[in-house]
Amino acid sequence: MTPTLDMQFVRQFFPAFREPSLSGQAFFDNAGGSYACQQVIDRLQTYYYQTKVQPYGFHPASITAGQLMDSSHQRLAEYLNVDADEVHLGPSTSQNTYVLAQAFARQLRAGDEIIVTNQDHEANSGVWRRLADQGVIVREWQVDPDSGALDMAALEPLLTDRTRLLTLPHCSNILGQINPVATICARARQAGVTTVVDGVSYAGHGLPDVAALGADIYLFSLYKTFGPHLGAMVIRRATAQALGNQAHYFNGDYIHKWFVPAGPDHAQVAASQGIADYLDQLHAHHFGTAAQPAQRAADVRQLLKGAEQPLLSQLLDFIRQHPRLRLLGPQDSNERVSTLSLLTGERSPQQVAHALAEHGIMAGAGHFYAVRLLEAMGVPAQQGVLRLSFVHYTDQQDMDQLLQALDRVL
The missing domain is CATH 3.90.1150.10 (Aspartate Aminotransferase, domain 1)
Incomplete structure (x- = not known):
């Protein structure tokens, strides 16, 4: 109970x-x-006091700074049920989707099809629609005009052998309605279609089990989950490998840099694990026992x-x-x-x-x-x-x- x-x-x-x-x-x-939450604020202040240096270097403060950043990826990954190298922290979800769209633009060809919804926040709609400029066919999964809901039956006719990508919200930032993401992603995977799920309006009510949802890419905003103003982006390993490095060519060995081409905000990345600190304390106080x-x-x-x-x-x-x-x-x-x-x-x-x-x-x-x-x-x-x-x-x-x-x- x-x-x-x-x-x-x-x-x-x-x-x-x-x-x-x-x-x-x-x-x-x-x-x-x-x-x-206080845990994020404390970690941000500590980083600025003690480790506001270039991370991943050779002296103690620099080494510690890099370790703190790595720890944030690891601890957020645990709450999302993915691996640490699948968590990417960029400046915002809007910026993250822009980078993703540029990455997919290199993979898609004229005549390939993508599916977007008109239920989305524009951040997970507009960048994909612009791919029509290079000959990609954009199909719209339309909501029911009375309820605003997405009907699975209306998705089926949109899926063809040319469909490459499906983007959708976990829940609408207007309707608050939770979409059956696991079911949708399973259907997309069956059709060989990559899924991009916008979880910005969902994650503040509990960080999701991304593995259980089956999304290839899952996005949300840390500043809506009690943290700093960053966008979190889970890209499952196979999808990341297919998209490849979007940053400087010499960063090819560092997957955390692949989808943050402008470079991360070191202090905010390091402070992000404060979200996990807070959730850990909630668990310890209410459940009392250690748990995986x-x-x-x-x-x-x-x-x-x-x-x-x-x-x-x-x-x-x-x-x-x-x-x-x-x-x-x-x-x-x-x-x-x-x-x-x-x-x-x-x-x-x-x-x-x-x-x-x-x-x-x-x-x-x-x-x-x-x-x-x-x-x-x-x-x-x-x-x-x-x-x-x-x-x-x-x-x-x-x-x-x-x-x-x-x-x-x-």
């Missing part, structure tokens, strides 16, 4: 909850970026989900009963993460977000780079949605404050 999350224990690791300038404010804009990495990761995923589900159900119930709110995406809390996008009646999402801020609610409004999805669902992109998003450190008091504020504002 999964224990109940100890919220007092959790929140002590997030300095934002002790920050005077944030006092009295409830944070519901986590899909845009989570609070950083795969079990530890699975336990923590369940712990975080268990913390979010009751609040998510409460918020969904409120939305269902409110005459001025319309939810995009599934009503069932088991089918989604706690990112909710709302249409707000006569008042624009921007007006409502401003009004909520006056009641201490930090929320977002806009299209959130999912213009194609909103247009497909008949929502004007310039209007966008009101987006409320939370993670495991959100507590009942935060939720009560949000519901009271929504009631007053609407």
Whole structure:
């Protein structure tokens, strides 16, 4: 049985909850970026104090700096159930997908086909669509215009003997709906198609078991998983070898450099293992016993989900009963993460977000780079949605404050 999350224990690791300038404010804009945990902040500060030198050199500070960077790859890999040399840390997910698209451009030929969705954040859509400029045929897996969902039956006609690549989101940053990624990736592999999965909107709710998902490439943002502003990219070894080195030719022996051609931010890479430090401490506190990495990761995923589900159900119930709110995406809390996008009646999402801020609610409004999805669902992109998003450190008091504020504002 999964224990109940100890919220007092959790929140002590997030300095934002002790920050005077944030006092009295409830944070519901986590899909845009989570609070950083203390373990990451401490590692970043220590790196700048003690090892802010060129890493992988010959003197002690340089050697330690390189070891810290290597440790981050190893420890994140354990939580993702992949090998350390399959984890690549670049400046952002948008930049990482750009590099990937350039790598695939060298492999694809005119007449080859790729499949994109109109459910994606533009970072995992636009770079692939541009390959049409070199003769690649781009096919769009379109959402149902009413629900915004992707239907597996609609994928089948798109798969041909010329299909080389399929890109899709683990879950939409608008709908919050969790796609059946393992099933989709298995079907793609059966057809000999490489998969690129955008997990940015999913990973903040629990780092995924990438091996179980079967994705060839899996991307997410560390600044949305309590860490520094970096993009994490898992590229399974066979796919990386097929794509080859994208960096300086003389870095061919260093696979961590292959897909970060501009070079990594040494300090942020080294600090990234602070995410694993935090998750390890969560596990030790709640489960008490030592566990192998795969079990530890699975336990923590369940712990975080268990913390979010009751609040998510409460918020969904409120939305269902409110005459001025319309939810995009599934009503069932088991089918989604706690990112909710709302249409707000006569008042624009921007007006409502401003009004909520006056009641201490930090929320977002806009299209959130999912213009194609909103247009497909008949929502004007310039209007966008009101987006409320939370993670495991959100507590009942935060939720009560949000519901009271929504009631007053609407």
